[in-house]
Amino acid sequence: SRKMGSVTVPEDEPDTEFPDVTIHTEIQWALLKLGNDMGLDVWVARNDRGKEVKGNKFSELSRVVTELPLQFDEATTKTIEMIDVLWLKGNAIVAAFEIESTTSIYSGLLRMSDLITMQPNITIPLFIVAPDDRRNKVMSEINRPTFGRLNPPLRDLCRYLSFSTLQKHVPKVSEYVRYLKPEFLDDIAETCEVDEH
Numbered sequence: 001s002r003k004m005g006s007v008t009v010p011e012d013e014p015d016t017e018f019p020d021v022t023i024h025t026e027i028q029w030a031l032l033k034l035g036n037d038m039g040l041d042v043w044v045a046r047n048d049r050g051k052e053v054k055g056n057k058f059s060e061l062s063r064v065v066t067e068l069p070l071q072f073d074e075a076t077t078k079t080i081e082m083i084d085v086l087w088l089k090g091n092a093i094v095a096a097f098e099i100e101s102t103t104s105i106y107s108g109l110l111r112m113s114d115l116i117t118m119q120p121n122i123t124i125p126l127f128i129v130a131p132d133d134r135r136n137k138v139m140s141e142i143n144r145p146t147f148g149r150l151n152p153p154l155r156d157l158c159r160y161l162s163f164s165t166l167q168k169h170v171p172k173v174s175e176y177v178r179y180l181k182p183e184f185l186d187d188i189a190e191t192c193e194v195d196e197h
Helices: 021-037 074-081 106-118 132-142 163-179 184-188
Strands: 041-044 085-089 092-099 126-130 158-162
Touching: 021 041, 021 085, 021 092, 021 163, 074 106, 092 106, 106 126, 106 132, 126 132, 126 163, 132 158, 158 163, 158 184, 163 184
Parallel strands: 092 126, 126 158
Antiparallel strands: 041 085, 085 092
């Protein structure tokens, strides 16, 4: 028995104040659909599950999962559940994406940092997805001393993926998307390690 209509619950973050919340949602959709079309299971942040883009509901993607694999303790799982997009293959997380379109790029970095602190042996490829004009900001934030003290340092695990790169490559791969492996992101994302010279 399906209930008619939908009730929206206000989120704890006032995302609606930002005009660029729509680009955040569009990028989130692009990453979810890409993973889905690659034949991976996809996870969307718990508080974003009700979102849609141009009538495409996140929750209606065929491979969207509503539970995470139970390999982490409760605190870690709570952190991972809030990451914008996860790609999963079986019980393994093969990529994690934080989309940073609003003024502070801290929340995503802190989530990634919490994850590394709680799971020091973690090998999940982490991606910060942000507008092109925020690239330098992302790089300088990731290379702050506080993230450098992590083991491994955040910059070693995290790669930067610009909105334009993603938007350029998604249409290009559409014809052979089901043959893609998550590692193709390594070719289009940038390292966050800074040259010392």
